[in-house]
Amino acid sequence: MAKDRPKTFVSNVETNAHRQSTQQIPILVKAGDRLQDYHIHSALGSGGMAHVFKAIHIKSQKTVAIKTLRTQSKKAQDRFMREYKFLSSIHHENLLRAYDFFQQDNRSYMVLEFVQGTSLKDIFESGIKIPLHDQLAIANKIARGIQILNMSGIIHRDIKPDNIMVNLHDGIVKILDLGIGKDINRGHTSNLTIGGEVIGTPMYLSPEQTNGQVTATSDIFSLGIVLHQLFTGSPQSPFEKENVVQCLIAVSEETPPKIKDLIDPTHPDMWIYEKISPVIEKALQKSPQHRWKDAGQIADFIADLHQNYSLGQSHFTLSHIEKQLLTSLQNLQIQDNDIVNNYQSVKKETRRNRRPTGRTRPTARVRTTPNQKNVTPLIGLGIGIVVGCIFFISFFSTKPPERKKTPPKKVIELPMDATLWQACWDKKNSYFDFTHPKWQRIGHKRKQILAQKYQLWYARTKCNLTRVEKDFTLNTKKITMLLIPPGKFWMGSKSIPQIPQRKVILTAPFWISASEFTQQQWCDVMGKDNKPWQGKSMVLNPYNKKTYNIRNHDLHPVSFVSWNLVCAILLKKLNDKYRLPTEAEWEYACRAGSTALFFWGNNGEDIHRYANVYDLTAGRKYFDSATQNLFRTRPGAAQQLRHLRPLPVNDGFVEVTKVKSFQPNAFGVYDILGNVLEWCADSYNEPAVNEVENPRGSPYGPRIARGGSWSGFDYVIFRCEFREQYPANTAKSRIGFRLVKDF
Known part of the structure; x- marks a missing residue:
């Protein structure tokens, strides 16, 4: 249950579906212990791969988080060191900072920024309703953090609600867990991947990751899944299935429903969902070439939408890139590169080995001799020729009687219920009466929706238009006009x-x-x-x-x-x-x-x-x-x-x-x-x-x-x-x- 989880998250490392088993190390650190210059205060939580503790720096009295691994494998240690290098090299408000890395008693420790908050997954599961203006700000911050990572040449590969920490009171959003991140510029993952291993969480992978590849836009697909949950309030990924294989197939083949189709059309802020829906649809394109080029485009679009909406008081502020940081990142280029063996063969083999469930009636088998196999097609060919000749002769010898084609009746859907329409529509003069008492009695929100429907109905039925908008040309520039x-x-x-x-x-x-x-x-x-x-x-x-x-x-x-x-x-x-x-x-x-x-x-x-x-x-x-x-x-x-x-x-x-x-x-x-x-x-x-x-x-x-x-x-x-x-x-x-x- 979400309520049983600790409310403070600094990092959350989850064991992936196909990760090799490793020898576990018992927890040797407890409250009151001293690790170099840090005093251990309490345990914050544990993941599949690490323990996290709250600690106090003895000299500065600054509160930090200290993370240590639960395993002794060489691969885990290498990833742990790489995560520290990533976090210590990038400083941004939406990314966790790493301050120090040291070893004591043959164990490695990473000192991290301590930030209080809750994982986005726990917020989804607890049913907390996030206001729309906060949803937009959170989406902006997540996208901006991913943009910074990608511009640095790092593909996170495991963007999911579990790895996003949010503090709703202080307006903080942090992207966590770079343990399996890929630094394409430096090639750090070439020796950290084994054949047949799926890197990431199945229901948040991009389609190319299920095939053993990663691209510059892989994180954007995962971001699209997270934003889909954020704006629909769903506790589960739209690709959530019963097992790993079904998740991977769903990611590769299924298209999640559009956000605007999941929201009540009478919602007062429906226009926001109509604008954000195509943004997330583009992020969830199966082909990497058809997605947004970088997460910054999504962050900028949501920032503009948030400024236009700007309803209510919010603890969140929009996230931007400082000029100094942008200058230092502009020289880094991301290129597509393979990181694991091809998973396609594994998926095809799994499909071939599927067996139907339930009992089936046995069928009789008929053996055929080689001569029978050769004669059967000839007999079929002869019968086909005879039937074709008969049809040809009958078709040209007799002329079928002409039938008058009656055009199908055109059904015109009314823009509102028949009672209100009959009262307000002046059939003789072809206009709508907005002064009619029945129109005055309906609520304002409903008036807005019905007026919009009337506008579209009139454009389609009276003006033979498909839309109410039309572009006209002034001199060289266009002007958009509404009917x-x-x-x-x-x-x-x-x-x-x-x-x-x-x-x-x-x-x-x-x-x-x-x-x-x-x-x-x-x-x-x-x-x-x-x-x-x-x-x-x-x-x-x-x-x-x-x-x-x-x-x-x-x-x-x-x-x-x-x-x-x-x-x-x-x-x-x-x-x-x-x-x-x-x-x-x-x-x-x-x-x-x-x-x-x-x-x-x-x-x-x-x-x-x-x-x-x-x-x-x-x-x-x-x-x-x-x-x-x-x-x-x-x-x-x-x-x-x-x-x-x-x-x-x-x-x-x-x-x-x-x-x-x-x-x-x-x-x-x-x-x-x-x-x-x-x-x-x-x-x-x-x-x-x-x-x-x-x-x-x-x-x-x-x-x-x-x-x-x-x-x-x-x-x-x-x-x-x-x-x-x-x-x-x-x-x-x-x-x-x-x-x-x-x-």
């Missing part, structure tokens, strides 16, 4: 009198860009020398003179572009194939079927998952302690500096950031709230009170900007219905736009 289906929705607010709530009908589908128009896309259309944001800055805090400088990045949304510049120049260069969205189109695409304050619900504190806003991260720069003191003491400062008081959330970004850095809404639209405000085609006139179809504002007057920006300091700014007005020639750091296209 927004028609519908009736509640526009405006119940609580803000200046924005009265009314029913609005959009009768036709349209395309909307998945993200805000980027600097890269602007330069593609307008030219590389036309950058309105170049060299622009603004002072946000007049007291400490903290300045916001527009940073250049291809994936940052474009800013400092006026409504006039977009409509009079950019759209003309695009031959009027695109346009700005109307205010109604913008709000409909933003809500995506939602009737709540925000498209994710009514809880403003969840905003850091969906929008880049003026949060605590930005507040540390602009709302410093001196400004806070002025805010409290100086008359009028509170009103003047109210825009500098940050929202009590943390989205991880100080200012504007790359598009698609946050979660999209149900229609798949990114950053429609936050990052930068977005110009709409309409002017800021008084909204209609009654139901209206396809409303378009007046061409005169100030223009509407929607969605709030990275400098937004109040939740109300980011409500779906909130609108701001600016003159058409306004160019600000917080205003950009996105494009729409008629279907």
